[in-house]
Amino acid sequence: MSRRRQIYEGKAKILYEGPEPGTLIQYFKDDATAFNAEKKGTINGKGVINNRISEYVFTRLSHIGIPTHFIRRLNMREQLVRQVEIVPIEVVVRNIAAGSICKRLGLEEGEPLPHTLIEYYYKDDALGDPLIAEEHIAAFNWAGPEEMQDIAAMAIRINDFMSGMFSAIDIRLVDFKLEFGRIFDGDYSRIILADEISPDGCRLWDMKTGEKLDKDRFRRDLGGEEEAYQEVARRLGLLDGENSGPGEVFDLNSHRTKLRGTPVKPKK
Numbered sequence: 001m002s003r004r005r006q007i008y009e010g011k012a013k014i015l016y017e018g019p020e021p022g023t024l025i026q027y028f029k030d031d032a033t034a035f036n037a038e039k040k041g042t043i044n045g046k047g048v049i050n051n052r053i054s055e056y057v058f059t060r061l062s063h064i065g066i067p068t069h070f071i072r073r074l075n076m077r078e079q080l081v082r083q084v085e086i087v088p089i090e091v092v093v094r095n096i097a098a099g100s101i102c103k104r105l106g107l108e109e110g111e112p113l114p115h116t117l118i119e120y121y122y123k124d125d126a127l128g129d130p131l132i133a134e135e136h137i138a139a140f141n142w143a144g145p146e147e148m149q150d151i152a153a154m155a156i157r158i159n160d161f162m163s164g165m166f167s168a169i170d171i172r173l174v175d176f177k178l179e180f181g182r183i184f185d186g187d188y189s190r191i192i193l194a195d196e197i198s199p200d201g202c203r204l205w206d207m208k209t210g211e212k213l214d215k216d217r218f219r220r221d222l223g224g225e226e227e228a229y230q231e232v233a234r235r236l237g238l239l240d241g242e243n244s245g246p247g248e249v250f251d252l253n254s255h256r257t258k259l260r261g262t263p264v265k266p267k268k
């Protein structure tokens with residue numbers, strides 16, 4: 001492939017200029033970071049699995065009417081996405097207490113929350129992504145009131161859908177992080193789901209054993225992170241030899257793709 005212009009490099013992904021105006025190529029790395037990149041490492045094959053899991057989840061979400069930036073997967077580590085103006089807010093949805101909310105409020109990990117919580121964090125690495133209130137979002141105009149309504153409504157629908165999707169494969173969706181972006185059409189803009197949804201940004205616990213199947217294995221030095229990510233992909237029917245799930249199937253060992261169902265062909 002010809003040399004492409006790199007637009008942005010994040011902790012787990014790189015964005016390149018896409019083949020058409022308004023598109024980008026999102027490349028998934030194996031790099032893993034935690035605690036605002038104080039801890040760094042790699043999880044072998046993570047980029048390949050997250051690319052596939054995120055494709056699957058975004059495709060399923062688009063089927064229930066959630067607008068997303070995902071266009072199509074191009075290869076093992078890359079997907080074509082719509083270019084958006086990222087809203088500088090990380091939206092965290094929590095069903096069960098875990099992670100930072102336990103520290104902040106003195107909760108026991110695993111405690112069910114009275115009801116689902118939506119939290120907002122300001123996306124700023126230098127500040128360590130601080131927790132913010134809607135007041136701050138309005139005051140500093142990071143997103144408008146109508147945009148926030150759309151974001152909150154989508155976050156709730158995504159949570160309902162994903163909780164069901166994961167519970168069907170014996171996984172509890174504890175919490176997760178979403179990012180949204182704006183696309184422009186003349187004088188109008190609208191909000192669509194962007195970034196990725198993968199075990200990097202979700203807490204996923206096995207329903208029977210409570211085993212963690214997400215990036216907490218890396219954050220907390222539990223080991224077995226590769227196997228955990230693969231297990232999520234396997235249960236979603238995305239690994240070779242499984243018979244559910246649309247699109248292409250990966251043979252992780254051969255690092256070749258085998259086609260099944262409706263293949264997604266990159267446009268010439």
Ligand code: TMP
Nearest residue numbers: 098099100101175176177200201202203
């Ligand atoms: P937290 O408990 O550390 O606040 O994380 C809540 C959820 O958000 C968890 O599923 C991990 C995800 N998350 C990210 O994807 N990126 C981040 O930078 C942070 C802090 C959390």
